[in-house]
Amino acid sequence: MKSVEEADYVIVGGGSAGGVLAGRLSQDPACRVALIEAGGSDRTRLCTVPGMVSIIHTTPKVKKRFDWGFYTAPQPHGAGRRIPYVRGRVVGGSSAINGMVYVRGHRQNYDDWEAEGCTGWGAADATRCYKQLEDWEGGEDAYRGAGGPIAVTRSRDLVPATQALVEAIAETCGVPVVDDYNGADQEGVGACQMNARGGRRYSSSEAFVQPALARPNFHLISGAAAARVVIEGGRAVGVELIDGDRRRIVRAAREVILCAGVIGSAHLLMLSGVGPAAHLRDHGIAAIADLPVGQNLHDHLFVPMTFLAPTARHRGTALHFLGGMVKEAMHKGDTWFSRTVFDALGFVRSSQAERGVPDIQLHCLPWSYPSPNQDRPVRPVVDKRPALTVMPTLIYPKSRGEVTLTSADPTAAPHIDPHFLEEEADRRLLIEGMKLVREIMASPRLGDIVQGELHPGPAFTSDAELAAELPNRIHTVYHPVGTCRMGVDDRAVVDPQLRVRGVDGLRVADASIMPRVIGGNTNAPSMMIGERCAELIAAAH
Ligand SMILES: Cc1cc2nc3c(=O)[nH]c(=O)nc-3n(C[C@H](O)[C@H](O)[C@H](O)COP(=O)(O)OP(=O)(O)OC[C@H]3O[C@@H](n4cnc5c(N)ncnc54)[C@H](O)[C@@H]3O)c2cc1C
Structure with missing residues (x-):
């Protein structure tokens, strides 16, 4: 100091x-x-x-x-x-x-x-x-x-499973595949941009x-x-x-x-x-x-939805991590280790969207994601099977909390109470987002790639079941x-x-x-x- x-x-x-x-x-x-x-x-x-x-x-x-x-x-x-x-x-x-x-x-x-x-x-x-x-x-x-001063690059070399997912989102939601969602128009789906370059x-x-x-x-x-x-x-x-x-x-x-x-x-x-x-x-x-x-x-909230996809990536094993480190040492700045964990992002409209502005963000990963209802033991449990994860994200929440x-x-430490999902419209939007993700994953484009839903899974199908499970699944995006x-x-x-x-x-x-x-x-x-x-x-x- x-x-x-x-x-x-x-x-x-x-x-x-x-x-x-x-x-x-x-x-x-x-x-x-x-x-x-x-x-x-x-x-x-x-x-x-x-x-x-x-x-x-x-x-x-x-x-x-x-x-x-x-x-x-x-x-x-x-x-x-x-x-x-x-x-x-x-x-x-x-x-x-x-x-x-x-x-x-x-x-x-x-x-x-x-x-x-x-x-x-x-x-x-x-x-x-x-x-x-x-x-x-x-x-x-x-x-x-x-x-x-801030380097901004795109996620590269998307696995074929993510490429197919991008096309499936575009077709199902009727949005373009975009080169730059930070440019003239946000709406669409495309490779994730990140503030990283050369492995830094x-x-x-x-x-x-x-x-x-x-x-x-x-x-x-x-x-x-x-x-x-x-x-x-x-x-x-x-x-x-x-x-x-x-x-x-x-x-x-x-x-x-x-x-x-x-x-x-x-x-x-x-x-x-x-x-x-x-x-x-x-x-x-x-x-x-x-x-x-x-x-x-x-704050923003998302719900991770994970789908078995043998051509996506395995995740969460020590071997996977060590392999990443070794490859990164050999090919500096050119492996998954040098990038964000997100491959692609989508910005699409729900039935509640106002003035043509997309109100659901789709965070897409080429692997599974820790299930948030496991965050009490602090060390999250990751599904190690190869998977695609899509997180429908509430980007314009109506609920308001306080510090x-x-x-x-x-x-x-102060008292932090975000009043998550207090407004019914927020709950409705996330349920609509989850149903939309299921529609995308059922698209013929993903027919050979996706082999079933791992999380939340088929036990939660009707609107009532999704509404009952939503509280266990919401995850802050830390925004x-x-x-x-x-x-x-x-x-x-x-x-x-x-x-x-x-x-x-x-x-x-x-x-x-x-x-x-x-x-x-x-x-x-x-x-x-x-x-x-x-x-x-x-x-x-
Ligand atoms: C785990 C995680 C993942 C995220 N992922 C992304 C992402 O991928 N993309 C994205 O766009 N956003 C992401 N975000 C959100 C984004 O990082 C934040 O919105 C952004 O950094 C907020 O910036 P800030 O300047 O407001 O606060 P911060 O960057 O949090 O800075 C506040 C600083 O003030 C310091 N400070 C606080 N109190 C005191 C004090 N009393 N005395 C001295 N110093 C103090 C803190 O230590 C901290 O360094 C993520 C956030 C988290 C936590």
Whole structure:
């Protein structure tokens, strides 16, 4: 940890958004930037080599080093389960331990934010930021960027079973096979894009924090958790952090920016006196700004459906993993070990879809996936038979949950209750998605490939049986957003400049500011939020 007492910008959280923001701000040698990160270094092959991340997620002792270890409250619509709520605690944040799937979302998502008053966040502004971030293997065009710090490539050499699955999805759903779902139109099915290249993960650490370390104006303070924002006379003037067994303050000459993620940023604001006044009072914290911090929590859910397919891949054996490592050593960056586990993605419309925007995402894997109702013993059981897995995914959930304090002690985990599937429309959509997947798998295109459904299996056939089994099967995609909502109304926590309402010198920039989750995976949008925040700060100063 570097010892620094003051910086112009003090950023809390070196994750997807915070890493990008810190990297961008420190490109100006006149700006002193301090980045406070609770976790340690990501300079280990566990984080930097794509295939190795599975060790983190399946080995409890290793996981402890990189994950906050949160659990949700028992979920009434999730069979009463307390669902593990993985969040990266490491330089690079969740981008250092995630699945690397690269999706921007539908362009309409951003235009909707703008239409609700979030000026400067429409599709045109978002596209500019994405273009600045990307080094897309397909080269630059009106939508895509080349030459940026984040390498984006496509899954290659799909197994024949996945190729047939892609065609089956296109035919059954009446959508095109698309070359680039991040381009002009999202709707369709095609090879998954990922932030990896040459056997290396392009997290925000790889692309932004590591290059910044050589700059004399940049200070990374890792292994130190922020305890609160210091607010004096209505202005954020620094951050108090827990440095071993003592507390110290890093002062901010210009601004404090919270990038601690959807749980961390809401938690820190409340510990600092920014949140629902009555709730803060219950914990002995005086309210400086009475705002609905922690509300509007929402997340994507999927249901893994696995089908026996002898020409797909085996999974889950030590031999399979070791084989991957050996092949990767011989053919660097060119094996399944150097990629995301997802082969293809589909974006299709359900009967509830509004304004022609796809509302079901299909995550496709060439192997089986751990069944989520086995996550209580922590080490998931993977079906080792060769299989295709398709996960119908609810991308526009209507249910809303919350993050609240359990204590004024900053080391106590907050209470996380996503209220999964509380809204009936969410349950209906997932059941429709499951039935759609069955229709796809029964398509003649897959006749020689698919030999029956392994999970959930034929025991769950009617709508009533699927509805009864759904609570056991739902799985978070780890895409929570919304707890420090951006907007222009009285219930907004930050304004469209990402400034916390009622406190000067304080912004939030991470997944927590999304008013509504975008239709796709949330890592690229979180990095875009970091990029956009850097633009807003540059314009303000
Ligand atoms: C297992 C997993 C798989 C995923 N797979 C994908 C995927 O394939 N594709 C995709 O697009 N998205 C994926 N996601 C989601 C995506 O990674 C997140 O949406 C995104 O990283 C959120 O970015 P963020 O900046 O908001 O938060 P984070 O990246 O989580 O960063 C927050 C940072 O703040 C730090 N922090 C928190 N509190 C404090 C504190 N008090 N003091 C100091 N530091 C603090 C944390 O340690 C962390 O480093 C996945 C997430 C997980 C967990």
